[in-house]
Each structure stands twice: as structure tokens, then as C-alpha cells.
Amino acid sequence: MTAQGDRQDPRAPRRGRVHAGAVAATRALRVAYPLQRAAYRVHDWAFRRSGGRIGRMFARRPCLVLTTTGRRSGRPRTVVLVYVADDERWVVVASNMGSHRAPAWLGNLRADPRATVTIGGRSVPVLAREATEAEHDALWDRVDRANYGQYGRYQAIAARRIPLVILEPSREG
Numbered sequence: 001m002t003a004q005g006d007r008q009d010p011r012a013p014r015r016g017r018v019h020a021g022a023v024a025a026t027r028a029l030r031v032a033y034p035l036q037r038a039a040y041r042v043h044d045w046a047f048r049r050s051g052g053r054i055g056r057m058f059a060r061r062p063c064l065v066l067t068t069t070g071r072r073s074g075r076p077r078t079v080v081l082v083y084v085a086d087d088e089r090w091v092v093v094a095s096n097m098g099s100h101r102a103p104a105w106l107g108n109l110r111a112d113p114r115a116t117v118t119i120g121g122r123s124v125p126v127l128a129r130e131a132t133e134a135e136h137d138a139l140w141d142r143v144d145r146a147n148y149g150q151y152g153r154y155q156a157i158a159a160r161r162i163p164l165v166i167l168e169p170s171r172e173g
Helices: 020-049 104-111 133-146 150-157
Strands: 061-069 076-082 084-086 089-093 114-119 122-130 164-169
Touching (some): 061 104, 076 089, 089 133, 133 150, 133 164
Antiparallel strands (some): 061 076, 061 114, 084 089
């Protein structure tokens, strides 16, 4: 174990004593969470209802619709996510707003990585995979900057390393 403050990866889950800043961030998120959740639901509804024409941006961040297959139900499940384009692929963050649990859509992708991305009314079949350690390290700062530091704040309070998911266009159907 290294000396406190001499951590190798600042995004790694914290063990032991909870940092005072994390406690304050947790309290702030408890207050902001219901408002943020309501805003996401309104945005999600408008985005889906318009086929992606309304709400392409959420708080100056580009959005896509990810359709996965439910791991238990086998039914299509859709979620609107903020993304960062990386060449021919899209990178999304499985933050679940800093929750200690990963979002359900990540579990669906782990069970079946085939999915569909819809951006601006255009649908593309994709294969999803979690970023490798090297990819995560290379992409994290870029993704966090594109989201105005929000994911860094989530990582500070999450008891897990928040995964990055890479969505690559599929050669299949």
C-alpha cells in the first residue's frame, strides 16, 4: 500500500476514509439528482419522440440513442446518452450519475454487445466493448473535458472505476 496521497490512479475507487470533498459532492448530488433526473426524462422524451431531431444536444453535449437487448427480457431497451466521437466510433460513459452501481444498459451490453446507435434519425448497428485500461486512460480526460468535468465529479464519489464503452460500427447487418 502506498502512502496516502501517493496514489497511482486518481480515478481508482477510494478505500478507507472518505475524503471530505467526496462527502460534500455526495450531498450536493442528493439535492441535484431529482432535478437532473427530471431534466433527463424530459430530454429523453423529446429526443425519442422527434426521432432525434429535437434534443441532439443536451446542455451543449451531443446525444445519441442506444438500443440494446434486455439481458433478462430479451426486449429492446433504449437510452439517450451523451457521447464523444472518436474517429468512426462513439464513446459513452457508464457513470450512472456517480452511483455505486453500473447502469442497466451496461449489463445489457455485457450480455449481448450487439446494439444500435441512432444519431439525428440515422441508425447504425454497432458492437460495444468496454475500453481497455490503455484506451480508458487515453480517452478519460478528453471525455471528461467534453462534459465540463462532470464525469470527474462522478468518479470522485463512485466506489468503482467508471467504465468507458466504445461503440464501433458493425460490419454485420
